[in-house]
Amino acid sequence: MNRVLVVAYHYPPMRGSSGIQRTLKFSQYLPQHGWQPLVLSAHPRAYANSGPDQLDEIPREAIVHRAFALDTSRHLSLRGRYVGWMALPDRWVSWCLGAIPAGLRMIRNYKPQVIWTTYPIASAKLIGLALHRLTGLPWIADLRDPMTDVDYPADPLTRRLYRWIEEQTIRHCTLAVCTTPGAIVTYTKRFPDIPVSRFALIENGYDEENFANAAALQKVATPGPFTLIHSGIVYPSERDPGPFFEALADLKRDGSVTAERLRVVLRATAHDDFLRPLIERHGIADIVTLAPHIAYRDALAEMLGADGLLVLQATNCNHQIPAKLYEYLRARRPVLALTDATGDTAAALRHAGIDTIGPLDDKAGIKDALLRFLALAEAGHAPLASDEAVAANSRRARTAELARLLDQVTVTVPNAQVKGTSEAC
Template identity: 60%
Template sequence: MVRKVLMVAYHFPPLRGSSGIQRTLKFSSYLPDCGWEPIVLTAHPRAYESVSSDQMGDISPRVTVSRAFAFDTARHLAVFRRYPRLLALPDRWVSWLAGAIPAGLSLVRRHRPDVIWSTYPIATAHLIGWALHRLTGLPWVADMRDPMTDDDYPSDRLTRSVFRWIENLTVRSADAVICTTPGAVEDYRRRFPGVPATRFRLIENGYDEEVFSAVLPKQGTAAEDHRTDKRFTLLHSGIIYPSERDPSALFAALGKLRAEGMVNAGSFRLVLRATAHDDHLRPMLQANGIADLVDLAPPCPYREALGEMLNADGLLLLQAANCNRQVPAKLYEYLRARRPVLALTDPAGDTASTLLHAGAGTIARLDDADAIRVALIDFIKHAKSGSVPVLSEASAQAFSRRARTRELAAVLDACLRPNKLALSMELGDEKPLS
């Protein structure tokens, strides 16, 4: 018997510029193969700051998509770039709540889903999931991905208070809470000791093998053959958050290497693709004297971005220590691209752990310019010689989104078991799931 899941997700095509799109997009594409029919409840495209049609064709014809009323407070209600703060809590898309609840109830009446699933990092999505759960009595799975709050996140105290309220509501109300890293699961179990530990489940991010197969070089050719630029190219693909992925130390290290004659514009380039913060980065490049070493490249279609990864000499990750319980979604695409990875991150964090367990990548702290300088020279040397370890193609398959979707289907299946006490005991917890 085919079961149905109502998926509440802000990140969905035609939104452009976020790797978070892939999680919902691919779950919805592969769930039918696991016996689940997805109905996606997302936001009207007007709410998206940047749109592109390049992934609209990736939405499976087996997926029903409903786009509810929503707008972006910062763009649609601002006067001289100022807007009422209360109209942007918990986030700038809180208007989606007003459109999505009636739309969701209509979808429930029409399609009779068995489970509701909602996904962060837009906090409003979990408010919608909670409201539909309370109004319909359907089981609710909250895809938390990363922890919603930390001691200093969000940085604004009022926003942090609202996020903590939503986080508490979600953790205590949902039938299952899914995280993308072991550190996030551990963090939630520690912070909510009264909640059954089995409520927190791990489903990591991944990559899509079908899309990679479409952009991989034809057998018998090499990706490098298609490049006319023979400079060593180090690529960072995606958003660079000024705090969580601060490149200051990297830029300082490049400045030192430039002054020492170790790198120059004729032999090296760093491509920062779709940073979303180019205006913030340009003065930093100028201050370090490396503007001609770094290309601030615009967003491009998803498949083109994957092709660029396959052609790069090295792939760059940036992740600060305050994100130790997070792993950038692009890491799994980097691993599948099987190119050398330079990870500027805390060696004690989940990002470094994932790389170490995969046996791939070079690691240095994001905030240590001297360590980055040494690591970068070593990385370039070994990448050129082909001695940087990369994941085997067979090993990479474990990170595929098809495999992740089977894990999600198992969680959805568990929510439908009639005897939750028996399920809880089976999973090793003495308390019944509530």
């Protein structure tokens, strides 16, 4: 069996991010395509939220090493404050100190044919760059979404460093993988001297086995208000719910929406402290509920039993598609998407046959979209994803695409090219 070194911060026992599923499912299904995953992840202490929920989904074929890593804000701060450079390019930069020597040792011991790194932790790209330059192994960089934009990251110094990491990654990797067509367009325009053949598309997806297990936990529906669920992180900028809250407040005042008609559940937002005052300020606490994190399987069961599912995606993320969208499509529940009609998220929904879409940043447009959505869903006429669209988005199908890329770049690296290393921390 061929071997691939997988550098991924997001991996069980970490919880609370849909980004975990991409790497976990790749590692689970790659052995079926002749590839053994060697997973280089972070020590669990680095995770603010961890648990055993999905540890049993790690395949027995996988060799997992959890290298030394700290979270600067939690482990290296004094009364919640720390020197800025200690969190560049991100709060987990200390992972590089453990992961680079650990990765070299794994390469020396197991002799993988390919390195595969995955975002959204920028430090993973530094680790991949270092291991690639030190060993000469081909490197597939899973960029997922663009690392930078005009005003992202917000801090100018961090943005400059991200730009440097992004450029070094694009110029040195063997292949750069994105999750949306728009992301590839962004990079080909940003780096016009890089051949288009260096970029590949592997979208996110859903896992059928997880949904089959979740179906057993699905609760019997009980009478009550229409329940609209947003499952996952609500970023203050990229998924700003402010105009949505304003629209709900207006509709509540004119009686179009009441607590008896609608219940909005924001599950595991990771920003409850930011959202709670907004909800109180708009007087919609009887309609909008902040719910805690639950196990992944329970979250899928909640999706299956929801009356509707909510997508929030700002215009500054037009070349991104939330990973949860594919799970929403598989759940086959009505979807209300508040996003830019010209972005990749809206395009993916329309391709699946769903047109219940409204803007995220326009209160009037949100009111119209929400009322139309509720009317369709309550009447049982809301559009659902087609069977063809759902089947095309399975994690098994996505893993087959990755295996083809791994086969494409596979080379034999002489042992002399792999330099020695010290013991990992």
